[in-house]
């Protein structure tokens with residue numbers, strides 16, 4: 052058996068979202084990722100970082116596709132291609148049949164990548180230039196591959212500076228059309244790693260981006276891997292920090308993997324009672340939309356709120372939820388009681404919610420604005436001013452828009468929001484001094500003065516009607532419990548802060564996503580009521596795992 056030529060002392064790559072590590076992960080955009088690389092390269096012998104990258108890549112390739120005898124590496128002109136060459140030399144030594152298809156020119160190759168190419172050649176790796184003939188040969192080769200062949204996409208990484216076009220776009224299409232398994236280096240080629248969006252496509256064309264089965268992020272993962280289109284293109288995301296200190300350069304975002312949830316859903320003390328966990332009022336459910344309010348209320352109950360009340364805007368629907376006799380229908384209370392409650396407003400609120408908002412904005416201790424409450428604020432400058440006044444008065448608010456609701460609030464299109472989800476969420480948070488959850492693949496949680504966080508849990512099982520109502524209720528429940536417990540702990544008056552709101556928001560997004568993953572790991576659609584019901588099960592499962 053051929054010995055693996057790997058540095059046994061170095062740590063293997065880690066799966067970012069399927070592992071047990073719940074700590075936050077720092078994410079750097081392309082500019083700061085390059086700065087990290089430059090800073091650490093200066094302190095290390097020449098080519099060290101790329102050699103580590105090659106080690107990590109070759110190790111992961113063998114771990115993911117142990118039976119692939121043949122590995123086709125498609126390398127681009129820059130250092131992303133260099134990673135491919137480094138891995139090629141190692142994989143060849145490990146007994147694999149390796150070939151590098153190279154789109155580049157020796158005199159234009161960066162120094163690290165040039166050294167890696169010479170090393171691959173020295174180990175006898177065949178390198179096929181991608182000219183017209185090479186491209187035809189590659190197309191022919193990849194069209195005959197099955198899933199047992201591994202293709203390594205080392206075309207473009209952080210250096211992407213425009214939409215992939217011309218030959219690179221054709222190569223991306225060739226790889227995507229192949230049945231081979233695809234491992235992308237650093238980023239799926241063509242993806243904007245800063246935003247998770249596609250760069251504007253050349254006139255009339257569609258953006259060309261690799262669809263990988265796996266992506267190995269190097270140094271610091273790019274934020275765009277985890278939000279927008281990133282998750283779909285990247286496949287399962289792996290990561291290797293190349294043994295450098297990621298804190299040496301400021302990060303642009305944080306990946307949340309459950310740490311905030313652990314801080315919020317703390318064990319309940321023996322002497323606590325329902326009053327310890329606060330009152331939640333759900334105000335929504337206009338004509339034919341009562342279900343939205345009940346879903347939010349059920350979710351709040353499952354997440355440990357003390358008492359949950361529902362004020363339905365449609366008078367004809369004011370009956371109890373017979374499946375959940377714990378939930379109490381009732382009329383919105385006076386200012387004093389609102390001032391001690393967590394309010395979830397807008398789920399199925401229709402246009403009726405607008406009339407309720409002035410009082411809620413003025414008095415609610417903690418306020419979640421969802422769905423039609425957001426649309427009302429987007430449409431009414433007086434409500435916009437009232438929300439601003441609430442922000443400056445220090446009363447915490449969380450807004451939970453999906454991209455279209457965010458677009459209405461920002462006065463742009465949903466496509467504009469998706470082009471840079473971080474910017475959109477931060478703009479909303481700063482404008483109203485609120486916490487914002489921009490929902491969608493990789494929900495972005497923004498707050499004034501904080502790095503944006505991306506929620507790492509969840510899957511497409513949540514792309515169903517009512518899902519947002521469940522999230523809003525889950526947030527109301529966790530926030531109520533968290534704020535009330537913090538007040539207990541401080542044994543005195545405690546100003547509800549935006550920080551508490553943010554923690555509860557991160558926790559709620561995590562729990563909501565983790566619940567869906569537990570119920571539907573294959574991401575098949577889940578009715579929202581199932582998710583609401585299972586939030587409590589997931590809470591209890593996590594609590595039991597903590598004690599074990």
Ligand SMILES: NC(=O)C1=CN([C@@H]2O[C@H](COP(=O)(O)OP(=O)(O)OC[C@H]3O[C@@H](n4cnc5c(N)ncnc54)[C@H](O)[C@@H]3O)[C@@H](O)[C@H]2O)[C@@H](O)CC1
Pocket residue numbers: 088092098100101104127128129130131132134161163206207208209210211212213214215216219236237238269270
């Ligand atoms: N230098 C090093 O020591 C290390 C480099 N790393 C790798 O290096 C990558 C960054 O390398 P580079 O900065 O060289 O960038 P890339 O290799 O990602 O791409 C840069 C090259 O692609 C071209 N290009 C950009 N967009 C294009 C487009 N749309 N169509 C056609 N050509 C396009 C540029 O003109 C340039 O030639 C990282 O993503 C990572 O994979 C890592 O291995 C860490 C260590």
Ligand SMILES: [K+]
Pocket residue numbers: 131204205206207208235236237238239240
């Ligand atoms: K790549």
